Amino acid sequence: MTDQSRSLLERHDRLGDELGVELFLQRDDLLPFPLAGNKYRKLRAELAEERRGDVVLVTAGAIDSNHCRTLAFLAAARGQFVHLVLHGDSPPNTPALLMFDRLGARYDLVAPDAIGNQIQNLVTRYTIAGKPVRVVEGGCHTPSGAQAYRQIGAQVIAELQPDLVFVASGTGATQGGLTAAAIEADRPCRVAGISVARSGERGAESVREAATWVGGAPAAAAVTFLDQYRDGGYGKHSAATRSAVLRAWQHGLPLDTTYTGKAFRGMLDEIAAGAVAPGTRVLFWHTGGLWNALTDLSRHPRSASGNEMGQ
Ligand SMILES: *Cc1c(COP(=O)(O)O)cnc(C)c1O
Secondary structure: OOOOOOOOEEEOHHHHHHHOOEEEEEEHHHOOOOOOOHHHHHHHHHHOOOOOOOOEEEEEEEOOOHHHHHHHHHHHHHOOEEEEEEEOOOOOOOHHHHHHHHOOOEEEEOOHHHHHHHHHHHHHHHHHOOOOEEEOOHHHOOHHHHHHHHHHHHHHHHHHOOOEEEEEEOOOHHHHHHHHHHHHOOOOOEEEEEEOOOOHHHHHHHHHHHHHHHOOOOOHHHOEEEOOOOOOOOOOOOHHHHHHHHHHHOOOOOOOOOOHHHHHHHHHHHHHOOOOOOOOEEEEEEOOOHHHHHHHHHHOOOOOOOOOOOO
16 A cells, blocks of 8 residues: 655645744645545554454444544455444435445444444354454544554654644544654644544543553643534534635635534634744644535535525
């Protein structure tokens, strides 16, 4: 598979000038992989040691989860079998499910409170059938996943020497890895995670856990986890996030309302509020989410005014 260590850094002068900062982008949405994003780095690291060709990979996530989608792609490429435990409401012909079919992945749709049981059932069933099973943690919130981000984080931070990094934070493995890298950097660098789902202490604790897996336990002050842009939780979004996403697209930057749009809005707000000094070297870490953006676009057809997002 392709080399994922090459730099995906871009400078965005037009947007940087508007915001009064030196703005750079790390384009993990452009990794050489279908519908690329942070799950590719995390899952590739997670599966790197898995040599059993006949292993059944079992994991769970929402129907539109990038984790499940990326695992299905990787499994198909590696000739491994994947069985997904999915939750969420969706018609059977929704493209995300059709894509799993096409990739040869099996899936069960269950209620959120039945996920743990269903995973246990699958482990039992495949084990009885004589097949080795590997259960991959939801969202790939694993030491290997965090390690992948500590590694690329160290490389990018050394190359760019940013003062501040903004990144969407869900399970916290991505932010945890980047935070560990920032702590080890020669020059002070702060990583600000914008929560896409969890609130306050629970989210920050998960980031700290991931940073601890791959570095030392970080001081509380080393973890910046901003939960005021989560818009009520996973998959929900506000008008403010929507307009931040629109602004990004108008600058040639494809963002989505579930993940990257919240991070981008958080960055815009922090800069507008004066929390970021003019001229600061800011890195926006793009974590992917193009599929989510396309799903969102298909739900918000073009309005009569010609402006996709209306008003
Ligand atoms: C999963 C995901 C995240 C969150 O990553 P974590 O490591 O779980 O914090 C952010 N952005 C996108 C596009 C994702 O798919």
